[in-house]
Amino acid sequence: MDIKTEQSTEKIILEVAERLFLEKGFAMTSTTEIAKEVGCNQALVHYYFRTKDNLFNTIFEQKFKDFFQWIFEIKSTGELEFLDKLKLIIESHFDLLMNNPKMPALILNELSRKPEQISMLKDKLEAIPVKLFSELNAELQTAIAQGKVRKIDLIDLIVSMITMNVAIFVMMPVVENILSLDESKKKFMIQHRRAENVDFILKSLRP
Amino acid sequence: MDIKTEQSTEKIILEVAERLFLEKGFAMTSTTEIAKEVGCNQALVHYYFRTKDNLFNTIFEQKFKDFFQWIFEIKSTGELEFLDKLKLIIESHFDLLMNNPKMPALILNELSRKPEQISMLKDKLEAIPVKLFSELNAELQTAIAQGKVRKIDLIDLIVSMITMNVAIFVMMPVVENILSLDESKKKFMIQHRRAENVDFILKSLRP
DNA sequence: TTATTATTTAATAGTATTATTAATCGGATG
DNA sequence: CATCCGATTAATAATACTATTAAATAATAA
Structure with a gap:
């Protein structure tokens, strides 16, 4: 067998x-x-x-949670500078998506067409920001005060990051077809985007 | 009647x-x-x-084309500086999406699940880049040479812009529900994102 | 008015889908 | 071996959907 x-x-x-x-x-x-x-x-x-x-539901409830709780994984980054920590966060978020490239499209579809399921997530979600958000925000504000980062709200920064990381995977099936990408070109493009997103976000944060 | x-x-x-x-x-x-x-x-x-x-198909073939051909509308921006022109491009793209907020999700869904329809777009699409892309690229390279913009490929810049603009509308149905946004808060958030996207992109282009 | 054409409906064939039920199969246990 | 039980199947009820057809109705032209 x-x-x-x-x-x-x-x-x-x-x-x-x-x-x-x-x-x-x-x-x-x-x-x-x-x-x-x-x-x-x-x-x-x-x-x-x-x-x-x-x-x-059996399949995806857990996956949905994991997906939104990825932010919990950001520990043990210890004494890094804010920008270095941010780089790791962006990359780990991108990697999470890379390991589940079709999840974002599914989540966006199913959740926007069956809003009932969202309530299930809400509970799990509300716990997240309070603790980590304020910690990260403190670090961001320090970095701003030290003149290492331009003035920006953490929420805007996070939205921009999620936006850029998620979008490439949601758009990939279409891009892939339009540009007739084979598997290796696709991988290259994704890796390129990974670096480009980090670069783009960090560059935008310069004071 | x-x-x-x-x-x-x-x-x-x-x-x-x-x-x-x-x-x-x-x-x-x-x-x-x-x-x-x-x-x-x-x-x-x-x-x-x-x-x-x-x-x-009757309904959406035309819409799909319009959507991808938006770039053709960028004329008559005349003698503007590259960055000012780019700002207009980002905003006009965002506005196109704002007027058709549910189109991106539909396009991404239907095209990724019925790849046949993509060929229809390919033809229309290939005509676009040659002319406008090279013009815009020339302007970008000039701006870079003048030290007004950091070194970046036009294609990466465009991908970043489309990415950030599209993503907010694709994600909005979910965000809206999770955060329980009412219509006015939603509008505010979208307007905020419009400005934030421009700001974010332009800031990332500083040399 | 009458004939002709365009619009609209009722009825239904054909298919696919979810879900249920009863029957069968095969292995474990006594 | 007999039987018990979980795993599996065959059959089918119930429903919904696309598409077609024939008939009815409304509009138009002659």
Whole structure:
């Protein structure tokens, strides 16, 4: 038996469903199609997850949280200068996206078309800013006072960063097609953007 | 008779369909629903447009083109300095998006899930860069040579601009919900972003 | 008015989808 | 071996959707 065949059918369904939902979105992915790709009966998908909604939520609730909680990972950057720390933050955010390149589009789609699901995130989200935001903000204000950074609100800075990092991945499927990029060119372009985003943001912060 | 009732049924169908497609996407909008909102028989939608695909394409082919051809509108900026011209370009691009706030999401969705439609755009697109791109690039290089702008590739600059402008509108439905923004707060935030994007980009270009 | 054409509707074929149910299969346990 | 139970399937109900057709109605021209 194949090593990969060793997984339970339930796990395979989860994996296939995740891939298809990411590729084609919720509405365009049918449980029939999921079953076909898994190689099992369609009823089995419902046997394990009862409803399609359930299956979707099972997969993505955790992912959504992880995605919005990425900011918690920013610890142990210790005694770095604000700008060096910011560079790490931008890069780690970009890397998170790079490891889940299709998540932003899915989140933006599903959340804007099913606003119910947003409430689930709100709770998890409110906890984040208070602590870390104020810490980071203190560091930013210090850097500004020291003349190392131009005057800017932290929220604007964060929005700009998220904006630039997210956008490249949301736009990539279209850019990829229009410019007929192959896999290596695509990778190169993404790496280039990673550096360019850091550069662009840091340059914009010069006093 | 009402002034607005004066329009032909065909036009009403087009308007309703456009609104629904923008709100809910292609897959989640049914011809039945369109007909219901128009207040006519569902068969009538097919009478005028034969297929749902046809209806969608009729509405959006032109819009897609307009969207990508926005760059053509940048004429008559005459003898402005490069940075002033760039400011106008950023703002006009932002305004185009502001007038069609739901288009970016639709374009990104439909194009990434139906790559066939992209070929239609490719042709229209290839004509654009050659002429305007080289002109703009010449101006950028001059500005760099004069020490007014840091060294940067025009393509990176354009990508950064499109990125920042598009992203805010793509992300707005989610942000709006998470932060519970009302209409006026939303408008304020968008206007703020308009200024912030210009500022951010221009600041990043300082030598 | 009558004939002709355009618009609109009712009915329905055909298909796909979600979800449920009952039956079967195969392995574990006694 | 018998049986018990989770895993799986076949069959199908229920629904929704696209598209077509034929009939009805309204508008127009002759």
